[in-house]
Amino acid sequence: MNPLAGFLLVAALLFSIGLAGALTRRNAILVLIGIELMLNAANLNLIAFWRYGPHPEALTGMMFAIFSIAVAAAEAAVGLGLVIHLHRHAHTTDLDAMNRMRG
Amino acid sequence: MSFAFYLIAALTLAGGLAAVLLKNTVHCALALTVAFAGQALLFLDLDAQFAGFAQILVYIGAVAILVVFAILLTKGSETPKGGVYSKHWLAGLVIAAAVFSMLGWAVIWSVHAVPRGPVGTPAVTVLDIGNALMSRYVLPLEIVALLLTAAMIGAVIIAMHEKERAK
DSSP, X not given: OOHHHHHHHHHHHHHHHHHHHHXXXXXXXXXXXXXXXXXXXXXHHHHHHHHHSSOGGGOHHHHHHHHHHHHHHHHHHHHHHHHHXXXXXXXXXXXXXXXXXXX | OOHHHHHHHHHHHHHHHXXXXXXXXXXXXXXXXXXXXXXXXXXXXXXXXXXXXXXIIXXXXXXXXXXXXXXXXXXXXXXXXXOSBOTTHHHXXXXXXXXXXXXXXXXXXXXXXXXXXOSSOOOOOHHHHHHHHHTXXXXXXXXXXXXXXXXXXXXXXXXXXXXXXXX
């Protein structure tokens, strides 16, 4: 099998696992975990294209992945802060119980 | 494809599956750490040493710890009465399966059209990455620094204890 295809298929599978987790779990933290898995799968795609692309010395895919890791870290910090705030406000992290945006 | 690739891919996917399927939330966070470690190994398998070690530092060192803190602060490890899955879990599963089949179809039918690069390990060192970050990519670097500062302040403000409102 083409090595690039192998990495892309693993990334697609990881993305789908994360999507399934984000769409099916009730706990808000588990939804965030699913989103992290999806971001990771995207990073894997970027690095795989960098490695097997025509110009690896241009570092484009590598830089994209590094900045994406930094943005994902910021996203995780804000998301988990929101979950803690919601838990303090509504005393639950169950997303099915949170059906309104007004406090 | 080497044997190591199949082994690491199986580890990563097993970690990801366990992270979304397990009932206890703390176990989910531990499985997520396994998935992150497998992903770092995949980066190393792709000769991207800097990205691999950045993955270990940022994800295993910071994000996984943050997730565990959030779980413990919200008492999220208790299994809720109505089960761990949402009411609409079947729709979510169908959507995820549809997305995977479309991605897999696109990968299999179009990967041969990607122009092939030079064979062998790309000669890229951490020094090259540092030079690129400080020359060509210096503006995105500054923007990411600003974003991280803003996100940190925002997370602290959001999670800060609000004053009890008079009722």
